[in-house]
Amino acid sequence: MYVEVAVDTYQDPTKKLFTYQVPENLEQKAVEGVKVAVPFGKRIVEGYIWSTTPKKPSFPTKPIAEVKGQTFNENQIKLAGFISRYYLASPLESLKCQLGKRGERSTTAKPDKITTLILVPYASQVKIRALAARKKREKALVGSRGAVFVQLPTLKRIIVEEPENWSYKDERAPYYHAADIAKKRAKLEGLKLELNHQIPRLEDVVKKRVELPKVKPVKIVDLQSERKAGNFSPISAELEENIKRRARVIIFANSKEAKEEVREAAQKIGADRSFTRIFGPELFSIPAEEADIVFWADADTLLNLPDFRVSERVAWAVTKLTQVAKGQLYLQTSNPDNETVQNLAKGDLAPLYNREKKQRKKLHYPPYSTLVKLTYTSKSAARTSLEAAKLHEKLMENSEQRTVEISPPYEPYSKTPRKIRLNIAVKIKAKSPSAALAKLSKVIPPNWRVEVDPENLL
Helix, strand or coil: CEEEECCCCCCCCCCCEEEEEEEEEHHHCCCCCCEEEEEEEEEEEEEEEEEEEEECCCCCCCCCEEEECCCHHHHHHHHHHHHHHCCCCCCHHHHHHCCCCCCHHHHHHHHHHEEEEEECCCCCHHHHHCCCCCHHHEEEEEEEEHHHHHCCCCCCCCEEEEECCHECCCCCCCEHHHHHHHHHHHHHHCCCCEEECCCHHHHHHHCCCCHHHCCCCCCEEEEEHHCCCCHHHCCCHHHHHHHCCCCEEEEEECHHHHHHHHHHHHHCCCCCCCCEECCCCCCCCCCCCCCEEEECCCCHHHCCCCCHHHHHHHHHHHHHHHHHEECCCEEEECCCCCCHHHHHHHCCCHHHHHHHHHHHHHHCCCCCCEEEEEEEEEEEEEHHHHHHHHHHHHHHHCCCCCCCCEECCCCCCEEEEECCCCCEEECCCCCCCCCHHHHHHHHHHCCCCECCCCCCCC
């Protein structure tokens, strides 16, 4: 009997699994998901059995030293296989992301009584959602992103609040999206899955025919007219009037720079902090925050991004802001005639999504393709350029041109101090991306960051 082991230590970066022989006295215990001790060079290290086989390999193997006990169950191993294949992650990363207590959690019952797992996009929402579950007498565990992996013996249902929220996308390898993991886990374990969309992505509308929500119309503030009138401040005349009459106002700024500019401008006109509050994107994670009036000061910072999801992102932000505004939501923009802006002014998302559907289908963007963003980072511009050129050449040689598009290396939209980065975007146009992803996994060096289904390509 032989086993493939995901070795939990520094290893040859070209190898993801290592093959070992199983002594006869350990064969009954050496099953998938078990932690083992194995010889690795001159050391004995730990690892996890990924798979077993009776077939003898063509190369010499060493015997495993010890079986330490079951760490992962059968469904966790299957889930790790999905993560490894789809997100192009190493087996070790795909297993270890399921360990530990990541993120905020709150329970309404003892672990052996819990029947419902509820996921929320922000840690700050956990306690409030748990309180609601307790009032409904739900035997639940409420948690943020990492809670999607919690093992519960009596689990029957998974609820995902706002599955479209990109806060569910892990920023560490294997860069999974918790809502997608919840879908796969529900399928593997025969669990009921409930997806509570707030404003769905186009992928959800096209694939699952999720209905679009009704959106409260927003009022547009034309910054071009403000500039012509001599007002070059980020605070429009409409906003200034509300500040001076001491209305309860929240000013939202999507960028740090705009937030600081708004703060300085508000101070100059004597804004009272007890009435006028200024927030960035953190506003979306603050429970029960509200004001009589909300102004989005810098909507153009999103509208002007070269991002295929830009209209969807603006609509999502507007939907979140209308929940904060007890009264009117104002959107300040220099592009009042923008089609997305006009749709939001009327509170009608249907034309926006129909337009997006046509454009993405024509240009082969999700849901009509699978995107992979590859990123190389180093302190040397020459080295980064060389590595990017080498990988680009390999990708072009090994990809089916009819079903796979590969961009030239390009600089990310945002810069990182003292680091040189280049991206390569891969667009897989096949309905089933598994074969193309498998090919990619054999070509991409381990020192590249790989994001499947990235939020954007910037």
